[in-house]
Amino acid sequence: MKLAYIIAATALLVSVNAEAAGDPAARAGESRVAVKEFFGALKGELVAAIKAGGPVNAIKTCNIEAPAIAASISEKKGWRVARTSLKLRNQNNAPDAWETRVLEYFDKRKAAGDDPTKMEVYQVVDGEFRYMKAIPTAAKPCLACHGEKVPPKVEEALNAMYPDDKARGYKAGDIRGAFTISQPM
Ligand code: HEC
Incomplete structure (x- = not known):
């Protein structure tokens, strides 16, 4: 009887832990939504700034709004949400070792003919859920x-x-970089 009780308690503990860790597919789904929000907000600001004062005017928008939007979504979700690239404009966006590997993997897949609009990777790394989605370069x-x-x-x-x-x-069509998300688990 005592043993059965312990087994039941252990099973409960395991299932609670699994829930806290979350289902990776569900975390990836939430990450996709956050990326959409980030990209939508930034593109809106960018297009409006170009309309108002041409691309020179919009450089400030990228410099100020991109990190501001990333910070606000990061704070809201309790994650780290950012953009990164192998060929940087701003060193603050530098990739870490895992991100570098994923960016290289995206480039390799692009060279093999895969569609960059569909490229994403997610993995649990050192107790964090990590997600990246490739950002293709649009002509406009x-x-x-x-x-x-x-x-x-x-x-x-x-x-x-x-x-x-x-x-x-x-x-046009090159991979400019990627959105990157780290979720604590
Ligand atoms: C008006 C000029 C302008 C346009 C148009 C523009 N960008 Fe940028 N982009 C910038 C600037 C400036 C930065 C540096 C932002 C910063 O300081 O964090 C940047 C940074 C980035 C980064 C972060 C990595 C890095 O190099 O620092 C990515 C990814 C990126 N841009 C993708 C794009 C994509 C995709 C488009 C088209 C949808 C685009 N950009 C259009 C000016 C622009």
Whole structure:
């Protein structure tokens, strides 16, 4: 009788732990929603700023709004939500070792002909749930600031703000980087 009780208690403990860890597929689903929110909000701000004052005006938007939107979603969810890339404009967005591996994996899949709009990876790493989704480069508006030939005024403004900018030279369809999420478990 005593043994049965202990077994039952252990089973309960295991199931509570599994619940706290969450179902990875459910966490990935929540991550997708957060990425959509981030991308939607940033793209809205970006397009509005370009409309109001051209791409030079919108550089400030990316510099200020991208980290602000990321911070507000991170705070709301209790996660770390950010953007990263192998060719950085802002060093604050530098990938860690796991993110670097995933970015390289995305590039490899792109080179093999896979569609970047569908690329995502999720994994539990050192007790954290981690999720990344590739960000393809769209002809509009991305190339105005990340393309092979950016307008001279944009070039001037980017050189002044980001003297170490590596995030130019992209073509439409290239992988610009990725959204990255870490959820504590
Ligand atoms: C008006 C210029 C402009 C346009 C248009 C633009 N970006 Fe950027 N992008 C920037 C700036 C400026 C930064 C650096 C932001 C910062 O300081 O965190 C940046 C950073 C990024 C980063 C973070 C990694 C890094 O290099 O620091 C990604 C990813 C990115 N852009 C993707 C895109 C995509 C995809 C598009 C098209 C939907 C796009 N950008 C359009 C100016 C632009």
